[in-house]
Amino acid sequence: MENVNDKQMRAHILAEALPYIREYNGKVVVVKYGGNAMINEELKNSVMRDIVLLSLIGVKVVLVHGGGPEISEMLKKTGKESRFIDGLRYTDAETAEIVRMVLAGKINKALVDRIEHFGGKSVGLCGMDGHMLKCEKQDEKLGYVGKIVEIDAKVITDALSLGYIPVVSTVGYDDEGNVYNVNADTAAAVVAGALGAQSLILMTDTKGVLRDREDEDSLISKIYVSDIPSLVKQGVISGGMIPKIDCCREAIRRGVRKVFIIDGRVSHSILVEILSDSGIGTMFVNGD
Numbered sequence: 483m484e485n486v487n488d489k490q491m492r493a494h495i496l497a498e499a500l501p502y503i504r505e506y507n508g509k510v511v512v513v514k515y516g517g518n519a520m521i522n523e524e525l526k527n528s529v530m531r532d533i534v535l536l537s538l539i540g541v542k543v544v545l546v547h548g549g550g551p552e553i554s555e556m557l558k559k560t561g562k563e564s565r566f567i568d569g570l571r572y573t574d575a576e577t578a579e580i581v582r583m584v585l586a587g588k589i590n591k592a593l594v595d596r597i598e599h600f601g602g603k604s605v606g607l608c609g610m611d612g613h614m615l616k617c618e619k620q621d622e623k624l625g626y627v628g629k630i631v632e633i634d635a636k637v638i639t640d641a642l643s644l645g646y647i648p649v650v651s652t653v654g655y656d657d658e659g660n661v662y663n664v665n666a667d668t669a670a671a672v673v674a675g676a677l678g679a680q681s682l683i684l685m686t687d688t689k690g691v692l693r694d695r696e697d698e699d700s701l702i703s704k705i706y707v708s709d710i711p712s713l714v715k716q717g718v719i720s721g722g723m724i725p726k727i728d729c730c731r732e733a734i735r736r737g738v739r740k741v742f743i744i745d746g747r748v749s750h751s752i753l754v755e756i757l758s759d760s761g762i763g764t765m766f767v768n769g770d
Contacts, residue, residue, distance in 0.1 A: 499757040506756065507540040509680035514670035515547045517687040519746030532752040533647060534602035542642045545649045546673055548666030549589040556584050570627055571663060578626040578661040585651035593649045605641050608651040609664060612637030617654035617662040628654040628662025635676040667729040675736025681756060682733045684726065685746035690764030693718055704765050707734050730766045741766040
């Protein structure tokens with residue numbers, strides 16, 4: 483049986499969350515979902531519960547997802563080898579069709595079903611629906627890896643206006659009928675900008691930006707966009723973190739107020755980040 487102290491702690495947590503609930507009520511929050519939180523069943527349930535809770539308190543949540551490991555698994559089953567160039571999956575026309583099948587089909591509908599299971603109201607979309615994400619080839623050597631050249635977010639705003647949680651898979655199109663594999667971080671930044679989102683949350687397998695990569699206690703909790711070049715020069719931001727930070731900067735440039743990189747390996751990390759004083763990851767904001 484719950485004792486008085488436990489009840490008081492729950493009341494304290496709710497009281498602490500109140501100003502943040504007020505701040506985010508009626509606002510759009512885009513969550514880019516990936517990494518370990520997408521594979522681990524317990525974490526997957528935690529994320530879906532968080533999203534449903536946010537929706538129930540009046541936050542307009544949009545979930546954008548990738549699915550690299552499942553694409554690799556399906557390619558293996560069909561006898562195709564996964565090949566990466568500069569960290570990006572080489573995508574020929576056949577691979578692009580498999581990407582569409584896995585992302586817009588299997589993964590997307592499974593996430594919709596899980597949100598509905600936890601009491602949410604959800605609808606699955608991909609970047610081809612409503613001609614949402616128009617693309618061109620990012621680089622000929624990568625094949626059909628898409629660079630977004632135009633976004634029409636009406637299908638998302640229509641879904642939000644009807645009370646749905648849109649779940650968006652990052653598959654793009656062009657006027658010639660080609661299918662494109664689009665980086666989920668990049669797509670989430672573009673979607674968040676088009677929706678005028680209050681926040682973009684990138685779920686990763688790291689705590690955030692660390693001043694010392696060997697020391698998890700060296701988390702930088704807040705970074706101004708103007709400080710990014712200096713942090714790159716110092717080597718604080720390097721390697722695979724650079725394109726992720728570029729997405730954060732792009733989202734801010736497109737008008738998103740706050741961008742968070744959070745540790746998706748931590749249960750309820752979304753709620754801790756946006757509904758508490760302490761936060762859990764690295765927040766990016768405009769200014770000096």
